[in-house]
Amino acid sequence: MNMNLYGHDDQWLMVDCGVTFKAPLTPESTVEHDVVSADPAFITKQKENLVGLVVTHAHEDHVGAVADLWPRLQCPVYTTAFTAEFLRRKLAEKGLVGSVPIIVVDSGDCIDIGSFNVEWLPLTHSLPEPHALVIRTKAGNVFHTGDWKIDPKPVMGEPFDPAPFEALANASIDAMVCDSTNANRPGRSLSEGDCYAGLKHHVEQAEGRVVVACFGSNIARLVTLSKIAAETGRYVGLMGRSLLNMVGTAQATGVWPSQYSFAETNHLPYLPKHEVLCIATGSQGEPRTALTRLATDSHYDMELDPGDTVIFSAIKIPGNEVAVDRLIANLKRKKINVITVADSEWPIHASGHPCADEVADLYRWVQPRIAVPVHGEAEHMQANAAIAKHQGVHQQLTGSNGDLFVLNGRGKVRKQAVQTGRIVLRE
Ligand SMILES: [Zn+2]
Numbered sequence: 313m314n315m316n317l318y319g320h321d322d323q324w325l326m327v328d329c330g331v332t333f334k335a336p337l338t339p340e341s342t343v344e345h346d347v348v349s350a351d352p353a354f355i356t357k358q359k360e361n362l363v364g365l366v367v368t369h370a371h372e373d374h375v376g377a378v379a380d381l382w383p384r385l386q387c388p389v390y391t392t393a394f395t396a397e398f399l400r401r402k403l404a405e406k407g408l409v410g411s412v413p414i415i416v417v418d419s420g421d422c423i424d425i426g427s428f429n430v431e432w433l434p435l436t437h438s439l440p441e442p443h444a445l446v447i448r449t450k451a452g453n454v455f456h457t458g459d460w461k462i463d464p465k466p467v468m469g470e471p472f473d474p475a476p477f478e479a480l481a482n483a484s485i486d487a488m489v490c491d492s493t494n495a496n497r498p499g500r501s502l503s504e505g506d507c508y509a510g511l512k513h514h515v516e517q518a519e520g521r522v523v524v525a526c527f528g529s530n531i532a533r534l535v536t537l538s539k540i541a542a543e544t545g546r547y548v549g550l551m552g553r554s555l556l557n558m559v560g561t562a563q564a565t566g567v568w569p570s571q572y573s574f575a576e577t578n579h580l581p582y583l584p585k586h587e588v589l590c591i592a593t594g595s596q597g598e599p600r601t602a603l604t605r606l607a608t609d610s611h612y613d614m615e616l617d618p619g620d621t622v623i624f625s626a627i628k629i630p631g632n633e634v635a636v637d638r639l640i641a642n643l644k645r646k647k648i649n650v651i652t653v654a655d656s657e658w659p660i661h662a663s664g665h666p667c668a669d670e671v672a673d674l675y676r677w678v679q680p681r682i683a684v685p686v687h688g689e690a691e692h693m694q695a696n697a698a699i700a701k702h703q704g705v706h707q708q709l710t711g712s713n714g715d716l717f718v719l720n721g722r723g724k725v726r727k728q729a730v731q732t733g734r735i736v737l738r739e
């Protein structure tokens with residue numbers, strides 16, 4: 313549930329405003345709430361000093377709280393077209409669509425927001441239009457990576473281009489605020505393009521219906537699956553609200569390749585089994601999602617039969633192991649073939665985050681004075697800091713929620729300078 317604030321000249325710029333799901337409000341609590349965000353009290357008490365909110369990309373942990381919290385923030389929102397469309401759909405649900413000023417920016421744009429000058433640099437991740445930011449002020453410059461990986465074959469959008477990041481070596485970057493998610497994994501992440509062969513292999517082997525569970529926001533994976541369906545004579549059905557919302561966003565913004573269309577899911581039961589490829593939400597075993605309903609014969613549109621195949625084109629997010637294992641057991645009890653990342657000899661999932669060698673590359677290109685690892689547990693941020701040190705970054709500053717990082721001159725962390733916490737957006 314990312315929420316970053318950059319301060320300069322008595323003004324604040326917010327970068328990202330996300331949520332987390334099924335989480336307690338404190339580490340000690342055992343009570344989980346459906347949707348939780350960071351408590352924005354620090355900034356809402358002085359919202360006249362908040363000059364804008366920049367959203368780096370359309371993942372829920374970066375954009376999910378905007379519609380709920382905007383009435384308390386009341387600032388202009390800056391983002392690119394895909395994320396803007398995704399956000400508009402969320403604002404529409406709250407009746408806020410005309411009230412929120414959304415400024416749509418393009419890759420490469422450089423915009424003054426109060427005392428901050430913000431430049432949008434395109435990179436690769438696991439959904440359309442991810443961006444890093446260069447935030448320039450009179451006091452110093454920050455490179456904020458957002459979520460990223462180095463993907464030479466992203467399927468969607470342009471391959472990763474190192475040129476704008478190499479150019480930052482001469483741009484006096486004081487601090488690089490960097491995604492740490494997979495920094496403790498050696499080597500490099502798999503490319504999104506590497507999932508095609510494995511997924512196609514499994515779909516070709518399947519005799520009955522195929523259901524593929526994946527993250528709804530991974531539009532590139534959906535394009536790969538649509539291509540495989542076309543090549544193997546199957547119709548694609550989409551099951552799950554978040555999936556439909558993301559595809560709708562991709563279609564509305566022209567990101568979705570128009571040659572790939574979808575079958576109505578209530579028509580799927582009338583098709584021969586070998587002509588069905590269904591993409592479903594619920595890879596984490598969440599209750600009330602499409603795959604859980606299919607596993608328990610409670611889906612409104614379709615039932616699975618023995619001999620059908622379910623492919624998990626997603627990892628088990630830590631914490632969800634029990635729910636996913638229960639889901640798999642339910643499917644196997646129905647004699648459905650289950651293929652997970654662990655069972656597959658071929659890659660069928662690629663993470664959207666950088667492994668150690670990619671993190672090293674970016675530090676080497678950008679050459680910041682200070683590294684600020686973010687986005688991960690303490691062990692991931694420590695691993696990121698160690699990579700930065702190895703690449704000759706002068707200072708590595710790690711901290712926790714509520715710490716204030718002083719980034720001009722010699723960097724320092726003022727521990728717990730700001731009171732933070734969590735709030736419930738939906739019970
Ligand atoms: Zn993220």
Ligand SMILES: [Zn+2]
Pocket residue numbers: 369371437459664
């Ligand atoms: Zn992301």
